[in-house]
Amino acid sequence: MQGRIVKALAGFYYVESEGVLYQTRARGNFRKKGQTPYVGDWVDFSADENSEGYILAIHERQNALVRPPIVNIDQAVVIMSAKEPDFNANLLDRFLVLLEHKDIKPLIYISKTDLLEDTQNLSEIASHYQAIGYDFITEMADLLPYLSDCVTVFMGQTGVGKSTLLNKLAPELALATGEISDSLGRGRHTTRAVSLFHVYSGLIADTPGFSALDYEVTTSEDLNQAFPEIKHHSAKCKFRTCTHTHEPACEVKSAVETGQIWQMRYDNYLQLLSEIENRRETYKKTIKRQ
Ligand code: ZN
Secondary structure, three states: OEEEEEEEEOOEEEEEEOOEEEEEEEOHHHHHOOOOOOEOOEEEEEOOOOOOEEEEEEOOOOOEEOOOOEEOOOEEEEEEEOOOOOOOHHHHHHHHHHHHHHOOEEEEEEEOHHHOOOOHHHHHHHHHHHHHOOEEEOOHHHHHHHHOOOEEEEEOOOOOOHHHHHHHHOHHHOOOOHHHHHHOHHHHHOOOOEEEEEEOOEEEEOOOOOOOOOOOOOOHHHHHHHOHHHHHHHOOOOOOOOOOOOOOOOHHHHHHHOOOOOHHHHHHHHHHHHHHHHHHHHHHHHHHHO
């Protein structure tokens, strides 16, 4: 039989197949091969009535997140608050870069817009991200149509109202709301079971502690690919390996000057680039010392 793992807990994998949930275990041969089944995996499994099933094979994965361990994700809702904490384009771009790199479609969701006295600034930010091609959502009702037929995860820093949103979307999850959950910090959640829940004819991951970035963008080439508008313009740069910093005939820099690329995004790109370069320098020094 075939199905999808929707929950992993204490060595058991709960596989859903045609609306029925099967309790299974992974055979020892997975451990020998160094494979671990994860929530979101499509699997072949055996299941007899009245007895525990076994996972026989794991299908190829579309993508994978490390923390929480979940695979085959279609999209991620990046929750940013308009206020308390203030909207942070740098953090948003970090999430977007991670998602682009993982081939997970980002949706930008702005919470706490009711705390804004003036929405002019937010509208401007929205238009910049929409121009790149990102959906920018400020109402929960507008988010719902995106959820159907997709596996969706939610990301966001502490205090943006992630648990509150999840609870509104799926009250049955009965997550600890807001400040209580957030104040416990991320360590507390690592022991939680990861589960997928049916919500609005889609599946959402119950991952309230998800705020960490498992940062895997380690080269300037990957960073270039993770900024869609920079990637687009970089095709016309004189040098194929252009980092859009000091090189002559750089189309990206021209596009920043003419306003086709938003200065804020370019600044965030430069910051991430220098972080990548610093990490590589540190790595080289460490290797030399050994
Ligand atoms: Zn360039």
